[in-house]
Amino acid sequence: xxxxxxxxxxxxxxxxxxxxxxxxxxxxxxxxxxxxxxxxxxxxxxxxxxxxxxxxxxxxxxxxxxxxxxxxxxxxxxxxxxxxxxxxxxxxxxxxxxxxxxxxxxxxxxxxxxxxxxxxxxxxxxxxxxxxxxxxxxxxxxxxxxxxxxxxxxxxxxxxxxxxxxxxxxxxxxxxxxxxxxxxxxxxxxxxxxxxxxxxxxxxxxxxxxxxxxxxxxxxxxxxxxxxxxxxxxxxxxxxxxxxxxxxxxxxxxxxxxxxxxxxxxxxxxx
Numbered sequence: 014x015x016x017x018x019x020x021x022x023x024x025x026x027x028x029x030x031x032x033x034x035x036x037x038x039x040x041x042x043x044x045x046x047x048x049x050x051x052x053x054x055x056x057x058x059x060x061x062x063x064x065x066x067x068x069x070x071x072x073x074x075x076x077x078x079x080x081x082x083x084x085x086x087x088x089x090x091x092x093x094x095x096x097x098x099x100x101x102x103x104x105x106x107x108x109x110x111x112x113x114x115x116x117x118x119x120x121x122x123x124x125x126x127x128x129x130x131x132x133x134x135x136x137x138x139x140x141x142x143x144x145x146x147x148x149x150x151x152x153x154x155x156x157x158x159x160x161x162x163x164x165x166x167x168x169x170x171x172x173x174x175x176x177x178x179x180x181x182x183x184x185x186x187x188x189x190x191x192x193x194x195x196x197x198x199x200x201x202x203x204x205x206x207x208x209x210x211x212x213x214x215x216x217x218x219x220x221x222x223x224x225x226x227x228x229x230x231x232x233x234x235x236x237x238x239x240x241x242x243x244x245x246x247x248x249x250x251x252x253x254x255x256x257x258x259x260x261x262x263x264x265x266x267x268x269x270x271x272x273x274x275x276x277x278x279x280x281x282x283x284x
Contacts, residue, residue, distance in 0.1 A: 015258070015284075016076065016078065017040065017257075018045065019045075019259060019261075023261075023272075025267055029066070041260075043076045044259075047080070048107075051063040052107045060110035063110035064111075067112050077111040078259060079113055079156060079213075079214045080104075080108045080111060084119055085097060086121040087137070088121070102144075105144075109153060116154065118185075119161065120163040121136065123162075137163065137164075142177055145181065149181065154183060155182045156183055156212075157170060162226070166191075184208050186245070189216075193227050194226065198241060206248050209254070214259065215258055216259055216260075216261040219238030221239045234264055234266075234279065235279035236283075237275070246283060
């Protein structure tokens with residue numbers, strides 16, 4: 014069900030409960046959380062914390078639209094890669110306790126730089142193929158983010174979705190990240206068009222960036238940057254998108270949720 018939502022990110026001075034109250038006061042009806050907000054890997058409570066967080070947000074009139082898995086499928090050591098698959102399955106078991114079936118996922122980070130770039134595609138493809146084997150069983154969906162470097166290409170994202178061949182693998186469409194990576198605005202519009210039928214979740218984000226890999230990146234409230242947000246809305250409406258329109262703000266006014274107030278105003282006026 015469609016909602017105006019907000020990511021639990023870049024809210025200095027707020028703990029989770031304070032964030033919930035402030036976001037609700039602004040008008041937001043849903044939120045995306047991080048896996049650490051609902052689950053302690055070292056002290057697995059079988060979803061108890063996730064249910065408590067769900068109730069906390071319900072008490073202020075909000076739902077949880079997605080949870081970020083914090084996965085990393087680029088591992089030089091095969092045992093570490095297998096451990097990531099095992100952890101991901103457990104994440105898929107925990108997240109539904111929050112009331113959502115959407116798991117926002119990265120591809121991988123190649124921390125340490127030990128995985129050659131020509132191996133990234135095969136390693137991530139195998140990982141998502143393995144994950145696809147238990148998505149139906151656990152009744153969850155993967156929303157692959159165009160986050161960082163390894164997944165920040167819409168043509169590649171679509172290719173991965175088609176090769177995995179599962180209707181439970183889709184996209185978390187971050188409207189700004191392609192620009193951060195260095196794609197032209199025209200190319201980004203193309204990504205919106207081809208990925209729209211596969212979008213499970215969004216990060217509605219604006220800003221400017223005129224150099225690859227975040228060079229001179231400046232975050233902005235929605236409608237105050239260079240991203241073609243009207244085109245995003247048009248593409249998603251054409252395919253009947255009814256998920257969360259989730260604001261993410263990386264601009265200069267994070268304190269007190271000021272930037273997120275501006276984002277909410279834009280979403281309320283345009284969604």
